[in-house]
Amino acid sequence: MPHKEFLEEYSLFRKLKGGIPATIDQLPRPAINMNCSNCKSTQTFNMFNKYVDELGPWNAPCGNARLRLKYKCQSCKDFTREFSIYISPELDYVYKYGQYPEWEIKMDKNLEKTLGKHSKTFRKGLVCESQGYGIGAFAYYRRITEEIIDELLDSIEELIEEGHRAEYKEALEKTKNTRVTQDKINLVKDLLPTILKPDGLNPFGVLHSELSEGLHAESDQDCLENATHVRTILTFLINQIIQSKEAAKNFSSSMKSILEKKSKK
Numbered sequence: 001m002p003h004k005e006f007l008e009e010y011s012l013f014r015k016l017k018g019g020i021p022a023t024i025d026q027l028p029r030p031a032i033n034m035n036c037s038n039c040k041s042t043q044t045f046n047m048f049n050k051y052v053d054e055l056g057p058w059n060a061p062c063g064n065a066r067l068r069l070k071y072k073c074q075s076c077k078d079f080t081r082e083f084s085i086y087i088s089p090e091l092d093y094v095y096k097y098g099q100y101p102e103w104e105i106k107m108d109k110n111l112e113k114t115l116g117k118h119s120k121t122f123r124k125g126l127v128c129e130s131q132g133y134g135i136g137a138f139a140y141y142r143r144i145t146e147e148i149i150d151e152l153l154d155s156i157e158e159l160i161e162e163g164h165r166a167e168y169k170e171a172l173e174k175t176k177n178t179r180v181t182q183d184k185i186n187l188v189k190d191l192l193p194t195i196l197k198p199d200g201l202n203p204f205g206v207l208h209s210e211l212s213e214g215l216h217a218e219s220d221q222d223c224l225e226n227a228t229h230v231r232t233i234l235t236f237l238i239n240q241i242i243q244s245k246e247a248a249k250n251f252s253s254s255m256k257s258i259l260e261k262k263s264k265k
């Protein structure tokens, strides 16, 4: 820490916990991959300033430190990015309190298309997240989940392996009898196809617990964690469903043309 993912992905004020060394000479200076406005593409950025320039001497304590991390695009050697980070006195967490250019409120293309009229709500969630307003972000993402859950569950049906489809269909019917999103998820979460379970992790299991927990989380900080997880899972599910269907479609059409060619011989 601070690691690549923290710099690239974390919104302002979202805490990264643990793994913080005691002195600044131990702090890593990871390369990151982000968009360059000059190159108009994703490029590698390297940190070009040193922590000692900010804080000095080399063994200055990290606790309660505010540091600036300056990055330069390795391709054009011109475009720069900057992060301001704060490390807690007890070294138990770090967060960004500033970033230039600002954390991008950018929506995934697939997601925007799929969400349709709900994409506005999603964008509001992103805006809240970018400002560290966890309670607001969580509320927006939760609202979206509630609004799209039926469609989402319906669209999974055709991805289910043949042998399990009847079982899924039965559970799907039952989901229509409840209006509570968590109950719907509970009914189908153990029936997901392997393609929606990366490394055996069950996104619906996590979604279920995040939605339940998030309701009781009190601070913006706690809600921000839950909100980020809900957003990540929704994005994963929607993209994965689209891609799987595309892949299946391409596969069957190329199989068809192979078989047609064979039959002509």
Ligand SMILES: [Zn+2]
Residues within 6 Å of the ligand: 036, 037, 038, 039, 040, 043, 073, 074, 075, 076, 077, 078, 079
């Ligand atoms: Zn560049």
